[in-house]
Amino acid sequence: MLLASAAALPLLLGTAGCRSSDAFTGPDPLAGRPPLGHDVLTLQAVIAAEENMIDLYRMAISGDSRPSQARTLRALLAQHQQHLVRLKARLIVPPGTSASPTGGPGRQAGAGASTAPVRVTTSRLRAAERASAADLVRRLATVPPALAQLLASIAASDATHVTVLGG
């Protein structure tokens, strides 16, 4: 009965003067996943950069034996982790899509690719913080106001980190 009904549907639609595409207004299930919006792509890129920063801090802390310096770096790392949580909370992606496009470019920096420990200096962290603040400000022009405010706030936080790191 069901098969008979399905087979009869084009005929019925044709009789009513409709094409089958007019009958279904939802997304075409055969068209594949729709492209991600600009906001989503921006958030993914910023999340990836934040993950990269966190990896850098972890490497720097593990390679620094000075307790006071490690304490300072851990405090800054904690703020980057807060950034990441807040950014991820804003990102709603289709099921099966990663929050960050590449799975974390921090892994690109060498972690896991080699067994040799990677030494991350304070000056490298400082440069990364400065570059992050500049990148976030550059992105402000093309995102909605609420996201722009979050990115500007994180950029301001990064700028204060530059100062703490001796910049």
Added chain:
Amino acid sequence: MAETAGAAGTVAALQAALAAEHAAIFGYGVAGAHLTRSGQAAAEQDWTGHNKARDTLAAMISARGAVPTAAQASYQLPFRVHDAPSAIRLAAYLEDGVTRAYLGLVAVSDQRLRRFGAMAMQDAAQRAASWRGSTQAFPGLTSPGSLAP
């Protein structure tokens, strides 16, 4: 119509930033009286910066055909300022208020003003961190407002 609303929103955001600069200028006058010599030097430098920012914002508002908001004769302090530690806390509080006010500019449609607001936020957040001796994860987003008249 939308353009008019956008322009009005831009002027309102500029006025809010100007009001915060007025409050900071007043507040640094109070804080400076209780700071030690090195603190006074830093406060004077920051006070000068806020005066320049005030003039810049007033010019931007005038250029848009509006009248810049005037400074109040006095402002309510958030707590009693009677010694160097409380003066330092006030300076950090003032900078937090300025940071928050510039956050409003980041939400306007004018892209150059967004950048201007973001860079001003960074300056204020750095001054706040310098006074407080610690940084914040979300400057401006979690800060209190500036001093009330």
